[in-house]
Amino acid sequence: MYEAFTPKRVPGGTFTLxxxxxxxxxxxxxxxxxxxxxxxxxxxxxxxxxxxxxxxDVYQATxxxxxxxxxxxxxxxxxxxxxxxxxxxx
Numbered sequence: 001m002y003e004a005f006t007p008k009r010v011p012g013g014t015f016t017l018x019x020x021x022x023x024x025x026x027x028x029x030x031x032x033x034x035x036x037x038x039x040x041x042x043x044x045x046x047x048x049x050x051x052x053x054x055x056x057d058v059y060q061a062t063x064x065x066x067x068x069x070x071x072x073x074x075x076x077x078x079x080x081x082x083x084x085x086x087x088x089x090x
Contacts, residue, residue, distance in 0.1 A: 014038070 007018040014037045021030030032052065055061040058076045066072060 007016050009016050016035045016037070018033045018035070019025060019030045020033065021028050062072055062076050
């Protein structure tokens with residue numbers, strides 16, 4: 001059975017995060033759902049932003065992706081309105 005976790009409001013952000021999974025995020029995969037405040041509706045297919053994976057060393061992972069020919073869209077750094085380090089690539 002899946003679990004829905006308590007939604008989190010990010011200080012300074014204009015969104016709320018909710019997580020759904022089969023156990024605690026530290027031990028299982030979860031899906032993060034984001035509600036962007038002020039958004040009246042999402043068009044089908046237009047509400048998807050990204051998939052995120054946790055790695056031990058985001059800077060090393062970014063270098064590995066580059067070495068394998070991946071395109072890094074945003075270098076690793078703090079997320080908007082938070083302190084979590086993120087990076088975006090393809």
